[in-house]
Amino acid sequence: MSSALIVIDVQNDFCPGGALAVPEGDQIVAPINDLMSxxxxxxxxxxxxxxxxxSFASSHAGKSAYELVEMPYGPQVLWPDHCVxxxxxxxxxxxxxxxxxxxxxxxxxxxxxxxxxxxxxxxQSTPTGLEGYLRTRGITDLTMVGxxxxxCVNYSALDAVRLGFDVRVRMDLCRAIDLDGSLSAATEAMxxxxxxxx
Ligand code: VGL
Ligand code: ZN
Numbered sequence: 283m284s285s286a287l288i289v290i291d292v293q294n295d296f297c298p299g300g301a302l303a304v305p306e307g308d309q310i311v312a313p314i315n316d317l318m319s320x321x322x323x324x325x326x327x328x329x330x331x332x333x334x335x336x337s338f339a340s341s342h343a344g345k346s347a348y349e350l351v352e353m354p355y356g357p358q359v360l361w362p363d364h365c366v367x368x369x370x371x372x373x374x375x376x377x378x379x380x381x382x383x384x385x386x387x388x389x390x391x392x393x394x395x396x397x398x399x400x401x402x403x404x405x406q407s408t409p410t411g412l413e414g415y416l417r418t419r420g421i422t423d424l425t426m427v428g429x430x431x432x433x434c435v436n437y438s439a440l441d442a443v444r445l446g447f448d449v450r451v452r453m454d455l456c457r458a459i460d461l462d463g464s465l466s467a468a469t470e471a472m473x474x475x476x477x478x479x480x
Contacts, residue, residue, distance in 0.1 A: 284421045286323040288400060288442075289314055290428030290435050290456075292378050293329060295364040295371035297429075302364040304430045304457045308375060314427050314455055315379040323384050323421055325412065327400045327434070329365035330372060330388035337396035338363045348461060355405035358396055359461065365390070387412050399437035401445065413445055423448045427455035436468035439477045450478040 292314065294300050297307040318324050331337070339347040339360035347362045365372040374380055389397035389410050397403040400412050416424070424447045426439055435456050442449045451472060458465040473479060 283423055284322045284419065285320075285423040285425065286325055286416060286419075286421045287314075287318060287321040288424055288426045288428075288438065289324065289326045289378070289383075290400060290426060290438055291327055291329045291365075291430070292375050292428050293365055293371065294373050294375060295329075295369075297375055300364070301362050301371050302459075304459055306457050307429050308377075310427065310429075310455045310457060311375050311377045315377070317425075317427070317452075317455070318379060318382045321425070323416075323419060324382045325385045325387060325400075325415070326374065326378075326380065326383045327412075327428070327438075328372065328374070328386055328388045329390050329397075329434070330367055331365050331390045332393050333363075333366050334393070335363075335366075335390065335396070336394050337361050337390070353395075353404075355395060358404065367391070385412075385415055387415075398434045399441045400434070401438060401441040416447070421447075423450075425450045425452060427452045429457055431456040431458035432460060432464040432468040436472060439472050440475050443475045443477055449476075450480055452480050454480070 296304045339345050349360050395403045
């Protein structure tokens with residue numbers, strides 16, 4: 283049995299002062315660093331959008347942030363511009379220990395498809411490659427932490443369970459956006475899927 287800590291999107295834009303700030307997003311950074319040495323592998327994910335990404339409200343005339351639109355792959359929440367490639371907002375929080383990371387997986391770089399999950403884009407079929415990395419390293423047990431609980435952490439955990447990994451989410455080391463009850467919906471979905479919520 284081999285274990286990995288998956289650190290989801292601990293980036294400036296998801297922390298207070300950022301473009302899509304998650305309340306208290308910065309408060310999880312130090313305890314996440316402290317946790318890293320307990321795992322065989324540490325993986326960081328990085329939301330990494332081209333300018334004018336299709337998930338940005340600014341790319342849809344007449345639409346505002348947090349509205350829902352229908353994309354070819356299904357419903358999609360529109361977001362403020364965030365985590366634009368090579369911007370300061372896309373950088374990891376300055377206090378995050380990136381030295382321990384064996385892999386940094388970038389996602390959301392396809393202009394036409396958003397990617398919440400660390401495993402698949404929002405079309406639920408285009409893989410990011412993370413599954414292959416974990417399997418070829420013999421990793422079976424995943425612990426997930428990061429931002430945001432109700433979007434990228436949630437979708438990553440659900441995909442990981444579906445792929446057959448043993449998945450734990452440290453809820454105390456995640457923070458949520460909580461759009462219209464999305465946190466309770468995500469918590470319920472993860473619990474129902476068999477994610478261990480700690
Ligand atoms: C995320 C919304 C848009 C996340 C990323 O990391 O949860 N949420 N892009
Ligand atoms: Zn994003």
